[in-house]
Amino acid sequence: MSTAAAAVADANRYAKSIALYERAKRHMAGGVNSSFRLGGVPVPLFYARAEGAYLFDVDGNRYIDYVAGMGPTILGHAPRAVTQAVAASLADGQLYAGGSEAEIELAEMIAAHVPCAEMVRLALSGTEADQAALRLARAVTGRRKIVKFEGHYHGWLDSICVSIKPALNAAGPESEPVPVAESTGMSPGAAEDLIIASWNDVVALERLFAARGSEIAGVIMEPIMCNSGTILPAPGYLEAVQGLCRKAGALLIFDEVITGFRVGLGGAQKLLGVTPDLAVFAKAVAGGFPMSVLAGKRAIMERLVGHGVMHGGTYNGHAASVAAAIAAIKELARDGAAVYRGMEALGKRLMEGLKATAAKRRVALQVQGLPTVFTTSFSDKQAMRNWRDVATGDAVKLAAFNRALQDRGVRVTSRGCWFISAAHTSQDVDRTLEVADAALATMVK
Numbered sequence: 001m002s003t004a005a006a007a008v009a010d011a012n013r014y015a016k017s018i019a020l021y022e023r024a025k026r027h028m029a030g031g032v033n034s035s036f037r038l039g040g041v042p043v044p045l046f047y048a049r050a051e052g053a054y055l056f057d058v059d060g061n062r063y064i065d066y067v068a069g070m071g072p073t074i075l076g077h078a079p080r081a082v083t084q085a086v087a088a089s090l091a092d093g094q095l096y097a098g099g100s101e102a103e104i105e106l107a108e109m110i111a112a113h114v115p116c117a118e119m120v121r122l123a124l125s126g127t128e129a130d131q132a133a134l135r136l137a138r139a140v141t142g143r144r145k146i147v148k149f150e151g152h153y154h155g156w157l158d159s160i161c162v163s164i165k166p167a168l169n170a171a172g173p174e175s176e177p178v179p180v181a182e183s184t185g186m187s188p189g190a191a192e193d194l195i196i197a198s199w200n201d202v203v204a205l206e207r208l209f210a211a212r213g214s215e216i217a218g219v220i221m222e223p224i225m226c227n228s229g230t231i232l233p234a235p236g237y238l239e240a241v242q243g244l245c246r247k248a249g250a251l252l253i254f255d256e257v258i259t260g261f262r263v264g265l266g267g268a269q270k271l272l273g274v275t276p277d278l279a280v281f282a283k284a285v286a287g288g289f290p291m292s293v294l295a296g297k298r299a300i301m302e303r304l305v306g307h308g309v310m311h312g313g314t315y316n317g318h319a320a321s322v323a324a325a326i327a328a329i330k331e332l333a334r335d336g337a338a339v340y341r342g343m344e345a346l347g348k349r350l351m352e353g354l355k356a357t358a359a360k361r362r363v364a365l366q367v368q369g370l371p372t373v374f375t376t377s378f379s380d381k382q383a384m385r386n387w388r389d390v391a392t393g394d395a396v397k398l399a400a401f402n403r404a405l406q407d408r409g410v411r412v413t414s415r416g417c418w419f420i421s422a423a424h425t426s427q428d429v430d431r432t433l434e435v436a437d438a439a440l441a442t443m444v445k
């Protein structure tokens with residue numbers, strides 16, 4: 001299609017979003033409320049409603065939605081069990097600035113499912129719960145340094161917003177990466193308390209611990225890296241990191257903001273059989289309502305009481321979010337967690353179908369991850385291990401593929417991450433594969 005014809009097609013398909021974007025830009029910076037939404041094409045789209053597996057934009061276009069609110073809507077959009085529980089809770093008020101029995105019920109449920117969750121604290125966002133985990137690690141160990149891996153995301157605040165997607169020409173050698181700030185305006189000292197490392201590389205981490213183990217308060221990681229590709233830890237890697245932490249007296253922190261309640265009820269720690277000292281959950285835990293959880297071993301979590309470790313939040317334990325989380329976890333656990341088996345079967349079929357379509361079209365599309373969360377990328381690498389591999393992917397092709405999917409009614413995240421929900425059906429997968437075939441066809445011409 002010529003550029004002029006494409007512009008006309010956009011103006012037709014996305015007319016109302018384009019008009020709303022012009023209006024939004026007048027009073028919202030960039031027309032959006034998160035920097036991650038700035039890159040929408042042809043403009044950041046505006047949505048009117050969402051139901052089950054589908055999202056409807058203001059122009060009436062329907063999307064089979066694999067963005068899933070960036071992961072949280074694991075039961076689909078507006079799942080009745082969750083929305084009814086929230087509606088019922090509203091009749092009793094919204095915010096007590098004090099305890100409720102529902103909070104205790106939720107804490108008990110999380111403790112029953114998550115191996116490390118002897119105790120929990122509730123909060124609202126993954127970013128802030130990650131900060132609480134870092135503070136606790138420093139308080140418990142009396143040390144300053146946190147080991148953070150390239151490509152992993154733990155929120156947008158200064159103390160950790162480093163080396164998330166660093167340009168390779170600025171990131172130093174893979175064996176000893178240098179910190180790269182992800183934003184301007186950050187405190188120049190922000191990265192001073194971080195040591196940046198390459199994930200999935202035991203030898204490099206052993207070297208680091210041998211040299212600096214006594215300075216390290218904790219190691220934080222996504223136990224399955226979902227923010228840059230969807231990459232599983234190499235066999236034995238998590239156990240090795242845990243061993244290094246234990247030997248050095250440092251804490252192992254799993255950021256399960258994405259993997260928690262998504263890859264299974266007990267998160268990646270249960271799936272992979274390694275129990276961290278602390279973990280952070282968010283996203284899927286409340287089925288799309290704001291909720292995060294700091295979870296951890298009793299001896300560590302008790303430092304939040306009477307040892308001067310501060311953790312606050314006006315909205316922590318918000319009644320609607322607590323009601324949503326209880327309802328969501330009950331749904332996920334129903335019938336022996338049958339919902340996961342359904343999502344896994346569908347996700348597997350979708351992954352295999354995408355691989356087969358790409359092979360048929362002779363396109364180097366990589367499909368990597370787990371059935372409930374996986375990533376598509378354009379790379380000649382057969383398997384990705386860490387950010388350095390992910391960074392070799394062809395971003396232009398990925399954007400073109402995502403755009404071709406969007407124009408045909410399938411929505412995936414801009415980084416190529418697909419989230420399966422319990423609302424997706426076999427027909428949705430069939431339709432998605434037809435659309436993917438058509439999208440790839442546009443790319444081989």
Ligand SMILES: Cc1ncc(COP(=O)(O)O)c(C=O)c1O
Pocket residue numbers: 070124125126127128130153154155156222227255256257258282283
């Ligand atoms: C692994 C991980 N940690 C932390 C965060 C930050 O969570 P929030 O956006 O709720 O602050 C995210 C968000 O995507 C995430 O994926």
